[in-house]
Amino acid sequence: MVAVNSLVLATVDPFAKVLIYLIIILVSVKLGAELFERMKQPAVLGELIAGVILGNLVLLNSGWNFFEPMRAAILADHAAISIDMLARLGIIILLFEVGLGSSMKDMRQVGVLSFSVATVGVIASFVLGYFVSTFFISEVPKQILEIAPNFNIHIIHMFIGAALCATSVGITARVFHDIGRSQMIEARIVLGAAVVDDVLGLIILALASAIVASAEAGTIPSFFGIAKLTLVAIGFLIGAMVIGSLLIPRVVGLGAKFRTQGLMLITALIICFGLASLAGLSGLAPIVGAFAAGLVLEEIHFKDFGSDVGIKDLISPISTFLVPIFFVQIGIQVRLESFLNPAVVGISVGLIVAAILGKQACGLFITRKGIDRLTVGIGMIPRGEVELIFAGVGKSLGVLDDETFSAIVVMVMVTTFLTPPLLKWAVDRNKKSEPQAKMQDS
Amino acid sequence: MVAVNSLVLATVDPFAKVLIYLIIILVSVKLGAELFERMKQPAVLGELIAGVILGNLVLLNSGWNFFEPMRAAILADHAAISIDMLARLGIIILLFEVGLGSSMKDMRQVGVLSFSVATVGVIASFVLGYFVSTFFISEVPKQILEIAPNFNIHIIHMFIGAALCATSVGITARVFHDIGRSQMIEARIVLGAAVVDDVLGLIILALASAIVASAEAGTIPSFFGIAKLTLVAIGFLIGAMVIGSLLIPRVVGLGAKFRTQGLMLITALIICFGLASLAGLSGLAPIVGAFAAGLVLEEIHFKDFGSDVGIKDLISPISTFLVPIFFVQIGIQVRLESFLNPAVVGISVGLIVAAILGKQACGLFITRKGIDRLTVGIGMIPRGEVELIFAGVGKSLGVLDDETFSAIVVMVMVTTFLTPPLLKWAVDRNKKSEPQAKMQDS
Numbered sequence: 090m091v092a093v094n095s096l097v098l099a100t101v102d103p104f105a106k107v108l109i110y111l112i113i114i115l116v117s118v119k120l121g122a123e124l125f126e127r128m129k130q131p132a133v134l135g136e137l138i139a140g141v142i143l144g145n146l147v148l149l150n151s152g153w154n155f156f157e158p159m160r161a162a163i164l165a166d167h168a169a170i171s172i173d174m175l176a177r178l179g180i181i182i183l184l185f186e187v188g189l190g191s192s193m194k195d196m197r198q199v200g201v202l203s204f205s206v207a208t209v210g211v212i213a214s215f216v217l218g219y220f221v222s223t224f225f226i227s228e229v230p231k232q233i234l235e236i237a238p239n240f241n242i243h244i245i246h247m248f249i250g251a252a253l254c255a256t257s258v259g260i261t262a263r264v265f266h267d268i269g270r271s272q273m274i275e276a277r278i279v280l281g282a283a284v285v286d287d288v289l290g291l292i293i294l295a296l297a298s299a300i301v302a303s304a305e306a307g308t309i310p311s312f313f314g315i316a317k318l319t320l321v322a323i324g325f326l327i328g329a330m331v332i333g334s335l336l337i338p339r340v341v342g343l344g345a346k347f348r349t350q351g352l353m354l355i356t357a358l359i360i361c362f363g364l365a366s367l368a369g370l371s372g373l374a375p376i377v378g379a380f381a382a383g384l385v386l387e388e389i390h391f392k393d394f395g396s397d398v399g400i401k402d403l404i405s406p407i408s409t410f411l412v413p414i415f416f417v418q419i420g421i422q423v424r425l426e427s428f429l430n431p432a433v434v435g436i437s438v439g440l441i442v443a444a445i446l447g448k449q450a451c452g453l454f455i456t457r458k459g460i461d462r463l464t465v466g467i468g469m470i471p472r473g474e475v476e477l478i479f480a481g482v483g484k485s486l487g488v489l490d491d492e493t494f495s496a497i498v499v500m501v502m503v504t505t506f507l508t509p510p511l512l513k514w515a516v517d518r519n520k521k522s523e524p525q526a527k528m529q530d531s
Numbered sequence: 532m533v534a535v536n537s538l539v540l541a542t543v544d545p546f547a548k549v550l551i552y553l554i555i556i557l558v559s560v561k562l563g564a565e566l567f568e569r570m571k572q573p574a575v576l577g578e579l580i581a582g583v584i585l586g587n588l589v590l591l592n593s594g595w596n597f598f599e600p601m602r603a604a605i606l607a608d609h610a611a612i613s614i615d616m617l618a619r620l621g622i623i624i625l626l627f628e629v630g631l632g633s634s635m636k637d638m639r640q641v642g643v644l645s646f647s648v649a650t651v652g653v654i655a656s657f658v659l660g661y662f663v664s665t666f667f668i669s670e671v672p673k674q675i676l677e678i679a680p681n682f683n684i685h686i687i688h689m690f691i692g693a694a695l696c697a698t699s700v701g702i703t704a705r706v707f708h709d710i711g712r713s714q715m716i717e718a719r720i721v722l723g724a725a726v727v728d729d730v731l732g733l734i735i736l737a738l739a740s741a742i743v744a745s746a747e748a749g750t751i752p753s754f755f756g757i758a759k760l761t762l763v764a765i766g767f768l769i770g771a772m773v774i775g776s777l778l779i780p781r782v783v784g785l786g787a788k789f790r791t792q793g794l795m796l797i798t799a800l801i802i803c804f805g806l807a808s809l810a811g812l813s814g815l816a817p818i819v820g821a822f823a824a825g826l827v828l829e830e831i832h833f834k835d836f837g838s839d840v841g842i843k844d845l846i847s848p849i850s851t852f853l854v855p856i857f858f859v860q861i862g863i864q865v866r867l868e869s870f871l872n873p874a875v876v877g878i879s880v881g882l883i884v885a886a887i888l889g890k891q892a893c894g895l896f897i898t899r900k901g902i903d904r905l906t907v908g909i910g911m912i913p914r915g916e917v918e919l920i921f922a923g924v925g926k927s928l929g930v931l932d933d934e935t936f937s938a939i940v941v942m943v944m945v946t947t948f949l950t951p952p953l954l955k956w957a958v959d960r961n962k963k964s965e966p967q968a969k970m971q972d973s
Binding site: 119123178354369409 | 545546547549550551553554557558561564565568569574609612613616619620623789790791792793794796797800801804805807808811812817840844845846847848849851852
């Protein structure tokens with residue numbers, strides 16, 4: 090194995106290495122996804138675990154360190170840079186797709202109930218995560234102290250709390266769909282709240298990254314600064330939607346006048362990359378812009394192209410190719426050896442408990458009768474792409490060390506893993522106590 | 532402009548810069564393609580020229596040097612590395628698509644006539660290109676002499692000759708289609724020959740690169756060594772096809788048993804990347820493998836997936852996104868200032884003449900009556916992706932300096948530009964002298 094590995098590393102040009110990375114990643118991601126689907130588990134869990142295995146094969150003393158360049162703090166290797174960039178494009182495309190899946194009309198229809206459910210869950214998760222962090226993390230990582238000696242440790246606690254906030258709309262939707270209960274009232278509340286969570290999560294990510302960056306630059310973010318950032322983030326989303334709804338039909342209409350092939354897809358990609366880089370230039374995470382682009386774009390905008398395939402069908406092959414690379418790459422960066430340290434096990438367990446309990450607060454303000462609060466609370470448990478993005482951003486900012494990064498990824502895995510059986514139990518329990526359920530049983 | 536540009540370069544993280552590159556590239560490529568389509572010219576010409584303009588805006592003393600990192604001999608910038616990698620993925624996907632478009636059955640049906648037309652045209656173009664090169668190029672580039680003081684200049688002449696060989700099947704097919712003559716006998720001969728040309732061109736590229744690499748390593752490639760390489764290249768293609776036809780239905784069948792989403796596309800990509808990196812590991816260009824993968828894969832292999840979209844429909848959005856990046860990137864690297872040097876203008880004109888005359892030899896051995904040799908000869912003129920790949924590989928090996936690289940790209944542009952009007956003229960001229968044409972006119 091050593092021989093093959095060093096041969097490959099030494100003699101292959103960077104692009105051939107990119108191809109080999111891609112083959113290994115695509116094969117293992119699909120094996121992982123398949124295995125988990127057959128065990129009736131979410132496929133994304135299999136993709137993450139495939140990444141964890143690839144990244145940690147080196148622990149077997151096999152000499153297989155092919156993926157080490159992708160785990161280093163600074164990507165020095167052309168192939169690792171390329172895969173990292175494909176993963177980032179993947180996450181942009183994923184958030185664009187999520188945005189395409191939920192229209193602005195849906196957002197308005199979600200209503201006050203979903204909005205309050207989301208807000209309560211986000212606040213409770215943040216507070217619990219913050220306290221778990223104060224309990225386990227007592228010092229600022231060295232690499233941060235080197236660049237910012239006065240870095241305040243509370244910023245780290247805040248970042249970790251923020252990394253627990255958002256329910257993954259993708260996983261939740263998938264679980265309700267798999268148990269055949271997408272239409273129940275609790276499912277609709279949870280899905281609506283999860284969409285709100287995505288938006289809140291992205292705003293919080295924008296805030297958290299900006300605060301870390303300003304603290305690293307030696308300035309303590311003032312209350313005024315934070316308020317300004319919040320306004321920028323919210324303003325960006327609202328602005329993108331308002332201007333978008335006015336401007337985008339024209340941009341798309343202009344694209345439809347072109348005779349060149351593939352213009353429908355290219356127009357959509359330009360809008361997606363355009364809003365993503367605008368978000369980046371405004372100090373937000375590029376995914377915020379990609380999500381906003383998806384929200385604003387509707388299938389109906391593309392009717393002038395007279396195409397019989399929809400825009401989602403055109404984006405789908407690109408996401409099929411690129412999105413798994415993101416999940417695998419996150420998995421690859423998990424260092425299993427971290428868990429030999431009892432403190433890391435402690436913080437992982439702490440974060441998992443905080444993540445689960447935090448969302449049980451969601452039902453607190455539900456006063457309408459006939460809604461099962463526990464089902465809502467459990468439905469809100471799974472964390473996903475937003476948390477993984479938090480973990481990735483935190484690691485690249487230096488605010489999360491390898492151990493905390495690994496703990497957050499494990500928290501995502503465990504919450505995703507626990508939700509399907511818990512939710513099934515909650516729904517079944519509910520069914521027995523309701524007369525309506527009898528009709529369905531008979 | 533200076534301010535914006537340095538702001539962007541200085542403060543934006545590499546990924547945001549990748550997004551900005553992508554937006555500029557996608558917008559300008561589609562504007563270029565559209566403009567040329569409206570002028571009834573091949574879209575690919577517009578894409579190349581869009582790239583030339585982007586890369587040479589710096590000449591306007593505008594301070595706009597945003598694309599300089601993509602023109603440097605060594606890509607030092609993360610964003611430039613990423614775009615380069617996307618362009619390479621694009622060319623892999625393009626050759627995979629070309630391969631998917633021509634089945635092994637087609638290859639067998641092309642027949643002896645197309646094969647002889649292709650071979651004669653390739654040999655004549657090679658010989659003419661070689662002599663043009665001896666006329667204009669009298670010394671080995673310094674960067675090569677530094678690593679290989681005994682480098683033989685005839686290897687450069689050979690490389691340039693080889694860079695004229697292959698007719699672009701894509702452009703030829705497009706032109707015949709645009710003038711509504713895809714079914715005429717000359718068109719079928721030319722298209723068949725162009726497919727053979729692709730294969731011959733890829734074999735020649737494999738040979739030429741290997742000879743350059745061995746000369747750079749200080750060894751003079753022996754006749755035996757060249758013969759061995761030829762056998763490896765031909766053996767690879769035949770081997771890939773034979774083993775592929777046996778193995779690939781099983782691999783695809785295995786993929787079809789999976790329940791995970793997107794497996795059809797992922798299976799195809801794994802086969803494409805797999806053969807591409809196998810080709811790379813055997814010392815051939817990765818595109819040879821991608822083309823072989825496309826040849827071997829047939830729509831019918833994927834019937835077990837029970838999907839109502841074909842594999843080409845799934846690959847198409849990915850190529851719509853990535854392929855233009857390749858053409859723009861080639862255009863960006865053209866240095867217009869090279870043409871201030873009369874010698875560069877000379878070699879460009881020489882190569883263009885060699886490229887046109889070389890293919891007029893194609894008709895020499897056509898003895899069957901009723902076939903217009905001039906139409907065949909003109910139909911074979913356009914050069915395209917294989918030559919651009921030659922130019923790119925030659926530049927990265929150091930065997931082509933900026934001037935010769937630019938001359939080859941200009942040769943591709945001019946041949947592509949001249950073919951549509953010339954072919955129309957040849958076909959019309961033919962029509963008048965044939966009674967059959969009258970029936971169509973009435």
